[in-house]
Amino acid sequence: MERLAPTTIATRRPPLVRIPTDWTGIVFAVLLSAAVIVPLLVVGVWAFTEVWRYPNVIPQQFGLRFWNQTLTRADVWAALTLSLQLSTVVTLLSAAICLPAAYAFARLSFPGRNVLFFSFLAGHAFPKFGLLIAIAAIFLQLNLIGTFWGVVLIQLVGTLLFMIWIPVAAFQSVDRRMEEAARDVGAGPFRVFWSITLPQAGPTIAAAVLLSFVGTFYETEGAWLIGAPGIRTMPVLMISFINNQMVIQYGAVLSVMLWVPSFIALMFARRVIGGGAFARGFGG
Amino acid sequence: MTDAAPAAPRPLIDSNDSRRPHGLLLVAIPVFLVAWLVIWPIINAIGRTLWRPDATGALGFNLNSYVFFFSDQYSINNLTITLWTTLVCAIVLLAICLPISLYLRFSHGKLPAYVQAMAIFPMFVPSIILAYAFIRVLGPNGMVDILLNSVGLPKIRTPYLTPWGPVIGLVWDNIPLTVLILLSGLGNVANQAIEAARDVGANRFQVFWHIILPRISNSVLVAISFAVLGIFSSFTLPYLLGPASPEMMGPFMNRTFREVNDPLNAITQAVITFCFCIAFGLFYVRSVARNQGK
Numbered sequence: 001m002e003r004l005a006p007t008t009i010a011t012r013r014p015p016l017v018r019i020p021t022d023w024t025g026i027v028f029a030v031l032l033s034a035a036v037i038v039p040l041l042v043v044g045v046w047a048f049t050e051v052w053r054y055p056n057v058i059p060q061q062f063g064l065r066f067w068n069q070t071l072t073r074a075d076v077w078a079a080l081t082l083s084l085q086l087s088t089v090v091t092l093l094s095a096a097i098c099l100p101a102a103y104a105f106a107r108l109s110f111p112g113r114n115v116l117f118f119s120f121l122a123g124h125a126f127p128k129f130g131l132l133i134a135i136a137a138i139f140l141q142l143n144l145i146g147t148f149w150g151v152v153l154i155q156l157v158g159t160l161l162f163m164i165w166i167p168v169a170a171f172q173s174v175d176r177r178m179e180e181a182a183r184d185v186g187a188g189p190f191r192v193f194w195s196i197t198l199p200q201a202g203p204t205i206a207a208a209v210l211l212s213f214v215g216t217f218y219e220t221e222g223a224w225l226i227g228a229p230g231i232r233t234m235p236v237l238m239i240s241f242i243n244n245q246m247v248i249q250y251g252a253v254l255s256v257m258l259w260v261p262s263f264i265a266l267m268f269a270r271r272v273i274g275g276g277a278f279a280r281g282f283g284g
Numbered sequence: 285m286t287d288a289a290p291a292a293p294r295p296l297i298d299s300n301d302s303r304r305p306h307g308l309l310l311v312a313i314p315v316f317l318v319a320w321l322v323i324w325p326i327i328n329a330i331g332r333t334l335w336r337p338d339a340t341g342a343l344g345f346n347l348n349s350y351v352f353f354f355s356d357q358y359s360i361n362n363l364t365i366t367l368w369t370t371l372v373c374a375i376v377l378l379a380i381c382l383p384i385s386l387y388l389r390f391s392h393g394k395l396p397a398y399v400q401a402m403a404i405f406p407m408f409v410p411s412i413i414l415a416y417a418f419i420r421v422l423g424p425n426g427m428v429d430i431l432l433n434s435v436g437l438p439k440i441r442t443p444y445l446t447p448w449g450p451v452i453g454l455v456w457d458n459i460p461l462t463v464l465i466l467l468s469g470l471g472n473v474a475n476q477a478i479e480a481a482r483d484v485g486a487n488r489f490q491v492f493w494h495i496i497l498p499r500i501s502n503s504v505l506v507a508i509s510f511a512v513l514g515i516f517s518s519f520t521l522p523y524l525l526g527p528a529s530p531e532m533m534g535p536f537m538n539r540t541f542r543e544v545n546d547p548l549n550a551i552t553q554a555v556i557t558f559c560f561c562i563a564f565g566l567f568y569v570r571s572v573a574r575n576q577g578k
Contacts, residue, residue, distance in 0.1 A: 235410065239523075
């Protein structure tokens with residue numbers, strides 16, 4: 001029997017996966033690295049560069065001078081504070097209204113449940129900027145253009161789909177038999193939710209909250225269209241740096257700085273995005 | 285595995301209790317937001333551009349703003365460049381992502397894992413940082429020029445501020461989702477079907493054309509719909525990387541609304557983008573709904 005075991009494993013593996021040298025993979029890896037990593041590396045180098053004149057392959061002088069200059073700019077601090085405030089308010093509001101809704105969609109049965117569940121797709125079934133223009137026209141009449149709460153509303157709508165659909169999947173994947181077992185031994189509904197449901201659904205919900213925070217932080221188009229001229233978030237400031245700022249390093253320093261939250265999100269959200277569930281959510 | 289599949293989903297809460305509409309209360313605020321800030325703006329936009337006061341001030345059916353759009357050469361040029369960009373992006377995206385996904389589906393190990401990580405990576409790069417990186421690499425005197433110059437080759441004709449600028453940026457931005465959607469579709473292709481075809485002598489192309497493609501055609505359409513919806517009215521990348529004239533619909537709407545201060549024509553342009561994307565939007569919703577129903 002012991003001799004037979006390796007061959008049964010070998011035959012079970014499809015012959016397709018046996019490629020001697022994975023040249024295709026090497027070509028893809030090299031091309032994708034060149035297209036994805038190199039541009040970001042160039043930005044990273046620019047952020048720590050003091051002098052880099054054209055024909056030189058590497059900068060003449062490295063240094064942190066522009067970090068100092070960027071971080072002492074009042075507009076950078078104002079934008080950073082505003083962006084953090086906006087993202088916090090939007091994420092908290094979104095969690096407060098979406099998580100109970102997600103629980104209801106996952107566990108309760110009520111009239112119109114399916115239609116309402118899919119209604120959150122509506123915002124993604126239209127070209128986004130066209131929809132923003134239509135919303136801006138309504139905000140114009142309500143005097144919400146250029147206000148903090150106008151931008152909060154527009155970004156809040158942008159988080160709804162993620163903040164409902166991902167937690168719904170999380171609540172649905174909780175083992176119902178464990179909940180029932182807990183109830184059988186006398187736990188109340190709140191105790192069941194706190195000790196059984198939340199620990200199982202918690203990580204996925206945390207990932208959804210994090211995604212919505214980071215997504216809001218980087219949200220550009222709504223903030224640009226609804227917020228201007230009064231509300232200048234970090235990405236909006238970046239646009240003006242790219243368009244009108246002669247000092248190249250400001251943009252590079254901001255890019256590297258802004259990259260940090262995105263990277264944290266990457267780490268935390270891997271478990272949500274790694275699975276095919278994410279692509280299925282997009283209809284794949 | 286049979287015990288994992290519940291024979292009949294037994295509701296945790298007594299059924300007579302869960303039939304009560306108090307779930308509606310919990311979902312009321314998000315649903316209200318969607319109704320107020322998605323559904324209503326669209327209805328309002330269509331209504332406001334079709335029923336307008338005419339010269340005498342009487343409210344009535346009025347197509348003037350649409351007539352203006354389609355008779356204005358500048359608007360037509362912007363629409364044309366948008367359609368061109370969307371079409372080119374969709375073709376390039378498929379040409380890049382289909383081979384990557386096919387490779388990832390049929391390989392295992394560290395190298396494919398690295399390829400997949402690279403393909404998904406752009407999802408975590410905000411488009412504003414992408415735009416900045418693009419200018420530093422492909423812009424005038426950017427990294428590519430520096431490297432070409434160092435080996436004695438002439439500079440490239442930079443795609444920055446040409447119609448190819450947004451194409452490159454948007455393709456880069458859309459690779460992760462396209463790969464994920466195609467991979468998820470390829471997950472439904474059974475190994476046995478491919479092996480059977482190979483056993484009767486089909487070559488790689490025949491396997492792809494007759495076995496794989498029919499099974500993933502839906503995923504391909506979903507990936508295209510999603511990309512088209514995102515690209516057609518994209519704003520940030522065309523605004524930062526594209527030419528000033530003709531401009532894509534996103535920057536065009538933005539300028540009409542903010543700089544020309546003409547909400548009516550901006551909404552008209554928005555409704556026209558809705559019309560061009562409606563088929564893709566409906567297809568997208570239908571596919572997602574069908575997937576969720578599984």
